[in-house]
Amino acid sequence: MFDLNGKVAVVTGSTKGIGKSIAYSMAALGAKVVISSRKADACEEVTKELTNQGFEAKSIPCHIGRKEDLEKLVSEAQKEFGKIDILVCNAATNPVYGPMQKASDEAYDKIMDTNVKSVFQLCKLVCPDMATRKDGVVIIISSIGGFKGSKNLGLYSLSKAAEQQLVRNLAVEWGPHNIRVNAIAPGLIKTDFARELWEDPKKTEAVERITPLGRLGDPDDIGLLTASLATRAGNYLTGQTITIDGGRMITDPS
Numbered sequence: 735m736f737d738l739n740g741k742v743a744v745v746t747g748s749t750k751g752i753g754k755s756i757a758y759s760m761a762a763l764g765a766k767v768v769i770s771s772r773k774a775d776a777c778e779e780v781t782k783e784l785t786n787q788g789f790e791a792k793s794i795p796c797h798i799g800r801k802e803d804l805e806k807l808v809s810e811a812q813k814e815f816g817k818i819d820i821l822v823c824n825a826a827t828n829p830v831y832g833p834m835q836k837a838s839d840e841a842y843d844k845i846m847d848t849n850v851k852s853v854f855q856l857c858k859l860v861c862p863d864m865a866t867r868k869d870g871v872v873i874i875i876s877s878i879g880g881f882k883g884s885k886n887l888g889l890y891s892l893s894k895a896a897e898q899q900l901v902r903n904l905a906v907e908w909g910p911h912n913i914r915v916n917a918i919a920p921g922l923i924k925t926d927f928a929r930e931l932w933e934d935p936k937k938t939e940a941v942e943r944i945t946p947l948g949r950l951g952d953p954d955d956i957g958l959l960t961a962s963l964a965t966r967a968g969n970y971l972t973g974q975t976i977t978i979d980g981g982r983m984i985t986d987p988s
Contacts (some may be wrong), residue, residue, distance in 0.1 A: 743822065755957025760784070768791070772796070774793070817867070822873045864913050870913035871964045876918075880950070921941075
């Protein structure tokens with residue numbers, strides 16, 4: 735049931751944190767994995783880690799904010815492995831922290847282009863070939879920020895809410911071709927990306943206090959479930975956003 739042998743997975747932003755955990759988890763289940771991020775040396779390092787452990791992996795650097803890079807990522811992955819069975823859109827950005835009123839148009843464009851437009855473009859590149867085989871999985875890493883308002887992460891949260899709607903639209907469009915599209919919405923995970931939020935002991939304690947499991951998340955909390963959704967265990971699941979936050983969203987913060 736939990737088997738990805740013969741499958742090819744492309745994971746964006748997979749050189750550290752959640753993305754790296756997803757790539758490792760996919761590889762451990764037998765998938766051939768494409769490691770991708772902006773920095774070529776980081777991609778090579780993680781790819782070498784995987785191949786040294788007996789997994790099959792390919793390094794293809796990509797700046798997801800550039801359409802030509804996305805096209806190269808897809809074409810090179812298909813050239814190397816012949817197909818793409820699983821697409822995980824994990825790479826994201828958040829260059830601003832503070833109220834939206836103070837955010838520039840440039841910041842808005844960068845966040846929406848990187849977090850939403852790149853996913854839209856990647857799916858347009860990958861899904862048609864999946865449809866010819868009547869099989870495919872797309873998983874978008876969103877955030878619980880997409881469910882609620884925020885004083886300091888408004889634009890980021892906006893982009894994550896847009897991703898969740900994109901998932902629903904894609905699931906409707908591609909479902910007849912047996913392509914399953916879902917999102918995962920992590921809570922606060924101890925990654926470099928979220929360091930601003932968890933490195934402060936007071937902020938960490940505040941989050942732990944309102945989280946039923948009483949701790950912050952670990953990248954593997956996301957990576958393991960993401961990989962399992964790509965197996966036959968996820969065959970009848972599509973158009974959904976799955977929250978992985980230790981219970982934070984279902985509890986009374988008071």
